[in-house]
Amino acid sequence: MRRKFSIAAVGATLALGLAACSGGGAGSSTDDASGAAGGDGGGQLVGVAMPTQTSERWIADGDAVKAGLEEAGYKVDLQYGNDDIPTQQSQIDQMITKGVKLLIIASIDGTALANQLQAAADADIPVIAYDRLIRDSENVDFYVTFDNYNVGVQQATSLLVGLGVLDEAGTAVEGVTGPFNVELFAGSLDDNNAHFFWKGAMDTLQPYIDEGVIVVPSGQTDIEQAATLRWQQETAQKRMEDLLTSTYGGGSKVDGVLSPYDGLSRGIITALQNAGYGPTRSDATPMPVVTGQDAEIASVKLIADDVQFSTIFKDTRKLADQAIVSGTSFLAGEEPEANDTETYDNGVKVVPSYLLTSDIVYANNIQALLIDSGYWTAEQVEKGQA
Ligand code: BGC
Numbered sequence: 001m002r003r004k005f006s007i008a009a010v011g012a013t014l015a016l017g018l019a020a021c022s023g024g025g026a027g028s029s030t031d032d033a034s035g036a037a038g039g040d041g042g043g044q045l046v047g048v049a050m051p052t053q054t055s056e057r058w059i060a061d062g063d064a065v066k067a068g069l070e071e072a073g074y075k076v077d078l079q080y081g082n083d084d085i086p087t088q089q090s091q092i093d094q095m096i097t098k099g100v101k102l103l104i105i106a107s108i109d110g111t112a113l114a115n116q117l118q119a120a121a122d123a124d125i126p127v128i129a130y131d132r133l134i135r136d137s138e139n140v141d142f143y144v145t146f147d148n149y150n151v152g153v154q155q156a157t158s159l160l161v162g163l164g165v166l167d168e169a170g171t172a173v174e175g176v177t178g179p180f181n182v183e184l185f186a187g188s189l190d191d192n193n194a195h196f197f198w199k200g201a202m203d204t205l206q207p208y209i210d211e212g213v214i215v216v217p218s219g220q221t222d223i224e225q226a227a228t229l230r231w232q233q234e235t236a237q238k239r240m241e242d243l244l245t246s247t248y249g250g251g252s253k254v255d256g257v258l259s260p261y262d263g264l265s266r267g268i269i270t271a272l273q274n275a276g277y278g279p280t281r282s283d284a285t286p287m288p289v290v291t292g293q294d295a296e297i298a299s300v301k302l303i304a305d306d307v308q309f310s311t312i313f314k315d316t317r318k319l320a321d322q323a324i325v326s327g328t329s330f331l332a333g334e335e336p337e338a339n340d341t342e343t344y345d346n347g348v349k350v351v352p353s354y355l356l357t358s359d360i361v362y363a364n365n366i367q368a369l370l371i372d373s374g375y376w377t378a379e380q381v382e383k384g385q386a
Contacts, residue, residue: 040072040073041069041072041073041074041075041328041331042073043073043074043075044074044075044101044102044331045074045075045076045077045098045099045100045101046069046074046075046076046077046100046101046102046103046104046327047076047077047079047092047095047096047098047100047102047103047104047105048062048065048066048069048076048077048078048079048103048104048105048130049079049081049088049091049092049095049103049104049105049106049107050062050078050079050080050081050106050130051080051081051083051088051106051107051108051132052080052081052082052083052108053080053082054083054263055231055261055263055294055296056296056297056386057294057296057314057316058080058106060316060317061106061130061131061316061319061320062078062080064316064317064320064321065078065104065130065320065323065324066078068320068321068324069324069327072324072328077095077098077100079091079095081108083108083230084108085108085109085112088107088108088112088113089112089113089115089116092105092113092116092120093116093119096116096119096120096123096125100125101125101331102125102126102128102327102330102331103120103125103126103127103128104128104130104323104327105127105128105129105130105134106129106130106131106132107129107132107134107191108190108230109190109191110132110133110134110135110190110191110192110346111135111136111190112190113134113137114136114137114139117134117137117139117140118137118139120139121138121139126141126142126327126330126331127139127140127141127142128141128142128143128144128323128326128327128330129142129143129144129145129351130144130145130319130323131144131145131146131193131319132145132191132192132193133145133192133193133344133346133351134346135192135346135347135348136346136347136348137346137348138348138349140346140349140351141330141351141352142326142330142336142338142351142352142353142354143344143351143352143353143354144319144322144323144326144353144354144356145193145319145344145353145354145355145356146314146319146355146356146357146358147355147356147357147358148193148196148197148200149196149197149199149200149343150200150357150358151193151196151197151200151293151312151314151358152196152197152198152199152200152201152202152203152204152260153200153201153203153204154200154312154358154359154360155197155200155201155258155259155260155291155292155293155310155312156200156201156202156204156205156258156291157170157204157360158291158309158310158312158360158362159182159201159205159256159258159289159291159309159310160204160205160208161310161360161362162256162289162291162309162310163176163178163180163182163214163255163256163289164176165178165180165208165213168362176213177212177213178208178212178213178214178215179212179213179214179215180213180214180215180255180256181215181216181217181248181252181253181254181255181256182205182214182215182216182254182255182256182257182258183216183217183218183220183240183243183254183256183257183258184201184202184216184220184221184226184257184258185226185228185236185239185257185258185259185260185264185268186198186223186226186227186228186260187227187228187231187260187261187264188227188228188229188230188231189223189224189227189229191231192344192346194223194227194260195223197260197293198223198226198260201258201260202221205258209221214256217247217248217252218243218246218247220243228264231261231263231264232263232267233263233264233266233267234267235267236259236263236264236265236267236268237267237268237270237271238267238271240257240267240268240271240272241271241274241275244271244272244275248275253285253288254272254277254288255288255289256288256289256290257272257288257289257290257291258291259290259291259292259293260291260292260293261292261293261294262292262293262294262295262296262298262299262308262311263294263296264292265290265291265292265299265302265308265311266298266299266302266308268290269287269290269302269307269308272287272288272290273287278307279307280305280306280307281306281307281309282306287306287307287308289309289310290308290309291308291309291310291311291312292308292310292311292312293311293312293314294311294312294313294314295311295312295313295314295361295369295370295375295376296311297376297380297381297384297385297386298384298385299311300361300366300370300376300381300384301381301382301383301384302384303361303362303363303366304363304366304381304382306363309362310360310361310362311360311361312358312359312360312361313358313359313360313361313369313370313375314356314358315356315373315375317375318356319356322354322356326354335352336352336354337354338352338353338354339353339354339355340352340353340354340355341353343355366381
């Protein structure tokens with residue numbers, strides 16, 4: 001379905017300029033060398049709905065999208081939903097009432113926005129799902145995200161590297177057969193991404209589980225058992241504490257934990273440290289291999305300090321830029337360019353998508369991936385604070 005917009009065209013040069021525009025890193029200021037300033041957005045209003053401010057990545061995403069759109073001459077109504085579904089629903093309702101010409105939405109619960117999206121469709125407002133797919137609605141026009149299945153593959157791969165089963169090039173290391181005790185964590189089940197991360201990770205780990213190289217002593221190998229509602233750190237800490245008590249009471253040790261997000265990883269690490277592991281990976285009872293996602297600054301410091309083993313870097317500046325490029329295409333009455341038209345079925349239709357790539361961060365490439373790219377400064381990594 002293609003809708004018609006009575007909106008002044010935004011020049012192709014603008015979209016191209018934005019493609020080169022850094023949207024500002026996590027905690028870093030916008031570095032705009034693109035010449036996109038003074039774009040001709042004509043002051044049209046764009047609604048940007050983000051899920052929460054409890055994770056710094058969403059703050060960076062929101063700031064970057066807002067800065068890039070304003071640079072291009074749009075007005076922006078940026079709202080954070082406080083991880084509360086009714087709050088996000090009413091924020092989007094209000095954006096529609098205010099007359100936004102485009103909605104960019106990172107949902108809290110990907111299945112809870114069908115009414116809002118119907119209202120947007122009725123008002124001819126195009127909707128871009130930002131990083132998280134909005135499900136069960138035909139009124140999602142585009143999706144900008146990362147290759148989420150591959151993020152899961154990368155998380156599991158880094159776990160295997162940490163255990164010594166693979167080297168960093170992904171090659172099997174001779175004679176490392178375990179068995180390694182691993183526990184598994186997943187994200188929030190109402191977030192479509194959580195399922196992609198889990199599938200990518202489990203497809204990667206399953207052969208090692210089948211061979212007995214990896215064992216999951218708790219037996220909790222279903223996503224429902226491993227899930228963490230709303231991606232909450234305290235929930236993960238509590239589950240790790242419970243696992244340590246229920247499963248590791250008799251002296252057996254945890255060797256690795258698959259964690260899909262840095263906030264969860266910090267909760268898991270706290271539970272492990274409180275139970276006598278670590279504090280680092282080189283102590284007598286070493287901190288197990290703990291993975292992550294998002295390259296949050298507190299976790300990057302933990303990686304530099306040999307506490308957390310790895311994280312996945314998804315450059316939110318690039319995602320913000322992509323959302324702006326796709327959004328300005330809609331506002332110019334054009335279809336945004338997709339690079340995937342097969343993967344993201346939202347239950348009603350396959351949503352055309354633009355997928356970006358991600359990288360595994362280990363202690364030895366923090367400099368190259370995060371500092372040299374300007375995502376974090378060396379001082380921020382040293383302090384563990386933005
Ligand atoms: C995002 C991740 C993030 C998680 C928790 C997911 O939808 O893709 O980057 O770690 O939400 O905020």
